[in-house]
Amino acid sequence: MALLDVKDLKVFFHTRNGVVKAVDEVSFSVDKGETLAIVGESGSGKSVTCYSLLDLLPKPPAVIEGGIANFDGEDLLACSSDRMRHLRGNHIAMIFQDPMTSLNPFLTIGEQLIEPLIYHPDTTLRLSRKAARTEAINLLNEVGIINADTRFDSYPHEFSGGMRQRAMIAMALINKPRLLICDEPTTALDVTIQAQILKLIKQLQKTRDVAVIFISHDLGVVAGIADKVLVMCEGKTQEQNTTKEVFNNCTSAYTKKLLSAIPKGAKVKASEAQAGSTLIEVNHVKTYFRDFSGSSDVLVKAVDDVSLDIKKGEIFGLVGESGSGKSTLGRSILQLTPMTSGSVVYSGTDLCTLESSQLLPWRPKLQMIFQDPYASLNPRMTVYETLAEPLLYHAVANKKTVAQQVQKLMDAVGLDRSSVLKYPHEFSGGQRQRIAIGRAIATNPEFIVADEPVSALDVTIQAQILELILALVEQRNLTMLFISHDLSVVRSICDRVAVMHHGKLVEQGNTETIWAKPKMPYTQELLQAIPTADLKR
Numbered sequence: 001m002a003l004l005d006v007k008d009l010k011v012f013f014h015t016r017n018g019v020v021k022a023v024d025e026v027s028f029s030v031d032k033g034e035t036l037a038i039v040g041e042s043g044s045g046k047s048v049t050c051y052s053l054l055d056l057l058p059k060p061p062a063v064i065e066g067g068i069a070n071f072d073g074e075d076l077l078a079c080s081s082d083r084m085r086h087l088r089g090n091h092i093a094m095i096f097q098d099p100m101t102s103l104n105p106f107l108t109i110g111e112q113l114i115e116p117l118i119y120h121p122d123t124t125l126r127l128s129r130k131a132a133r134t135e136a137i138n139l140l141n142e143v144g145i146i147n148a149d150t151r152f153d154s155y156p157h158e159f160s161g162g163m164r165q166r167a168m169i170a171m172a173l174i175n176k177p178r179l180l181i182c183d184e185p186t187t188a189l190d191v192t193i194q195a196q197i198l199k200l201i202k203q204l205q206k207t208r209d210v211a212v213i214f215i216s217h218d219l220g221v222v223a224g225i226a227d228k229v230l231v232m233c234e235g236k237t238q239e240q241n242t243t244k245e246v247f248n249n250c251t252s253a254y255t256k257k258l259l260s261a262i263p264k265g266a267k268v269k270a271s272e273a274q275a276g277s278t279l280i281e282v283n284h285v286k287t288y289f290r291d292f293s294g295s296s297d298v299l300v301k302a303v304d305d306v307s308l309d310i311k312k313g314e315i316f317g318l319v320g321e322s323g324s325g326k327s328t329l330g331r332s333i334l335q336l337t338p339m340t341s342g343s344v345v346y347s348g349t350d351l352c353t354l355e356s357s358q359l360l361p362w363r364p365k366l367q368m369i370f371q372d373p374y375a376s377l378n379p380r381m382t383v384y385e386t387l388a389e390p391l392l393y394h395a396v397a398n399k400k401t402v403a404q405q406v407q408k409l410m411d412a413v414g415l416d417r418s419s420v421l422k423y424p425h426e427f428s429g430g431q432r433q434r435i436a437i438g439r440a441i442a443t444n445p446e447f448i449v450a451d452e453p454v455s456a457l458d459v460t461i462q463a464q465i466l467e468l469i470l471a472l473v474e475q476r477n478l479t480m481l482f483i484s485h486d487l488s489v490v491r492s493i494c495d496r497v498a499v500m501h502h503g504k505l506v507e508q509g510n511t512e513t514i515w516a517k518p519k520m521p522y523t524q525e526l527l528q529a530i531p532t533a534d535l536k537r
Contacts, residue, residue: 002029009067037226093172097184099164103156110152162193190321195529220531261463263492276312285342304503317494364443371452373432430461
């Protein structure tokens, strides 16, 4: 008998605008020690399906309209609140997508780990604080936290993203559950850290005999971890089979669409950038920061003596893990972050020698697309106001022509003109990124720094944004610095690439050359960590 057997689950949201069928007659099962992956785009119902099993949805507006979810013979959907509180954590645990918002910033990692052990609802299972500390430290060691006995007393902000996710895994496993639900646990992580977390989950699954439901939109990740795959779209099941069958013999058009959207292969369009003149020269740039968080100030060498050149009309890729200095270098080039030393020569002018007021005439030509469009767009400004602001400020348009210019920008980035008076929260993630791109190209720039512009997007939306970027680069003769930790994306869009590690440039050259013959061990490690969706028959 399956550990979890879900049949005809229906979860509807009753809103002012009508009924939204978030999950509509979805069925699946998970055996002991098995991994089921639930994949699909944002809004497909993946997370709602799993949240409903643990009674984590707000009621109202959510209503479970029907279905059965038998967990070891007990219907989760019919459980009382008290019984569900007992099952959560003790028998079924969840790892959430963003550990930073899931962890309490006011409590140490250790205090959050031992909490369920010393306050366990079952008095026979409660541990003393000393015994709970020992148990927690052992588990931190098991999930790969180095110096677990000292890091036990650290706060969440003192952990890196990968370490926070490891701590979340430890919290999920502290009460030895039989089913582990992982909600996009590696989406925001670098490719090497992602590989470590996936390996850890598989290892813990074997040693602890835990069943896993793995929610993801990344089919490359799913291919490496899942035994079975459930594909969802708009609340309905599109396909369900073994991982091998789904990847090699998929039957639904939607699954084929997801698979075709995975970045693979070299850049399609031949670039003429190699023959172009140099637009940006970065010479021995150093950007250092003082870290006063400890007992004494420490010099952090975010960018340490980096030199490169970017040719006119090319897309130059910059890759590396979080903390490697990629974003700091991009901001330093645009003079958004003060440099310690070095020079950035743009069209023959050293931008580092210019005062803020002298930089103003250069700003229209130098633009940036930020990683998170929701954070970089003003929530109080409509799309019209967002796009009109740079046009008017830099005198690209006047009050008479600005409306027409805004409409042209909406067309250029593939947005419906009728949505021009909407606010950012009324758009999807992909649509918000299109708005951010529209704002960046509004002043007809020559050079754009794109800082992780697709890292948080579904694979199909990611493909659309990459296609848009390629089209705009060609149509507007743009030059771009494309920052990413995803080498598959970099390979599909960039002409040349540079690899950063701990603030230094360790390797650079033609994208395909570096892909085929990486010289440095760090570059080889990055390439080996890339999840692949290619499953041999």
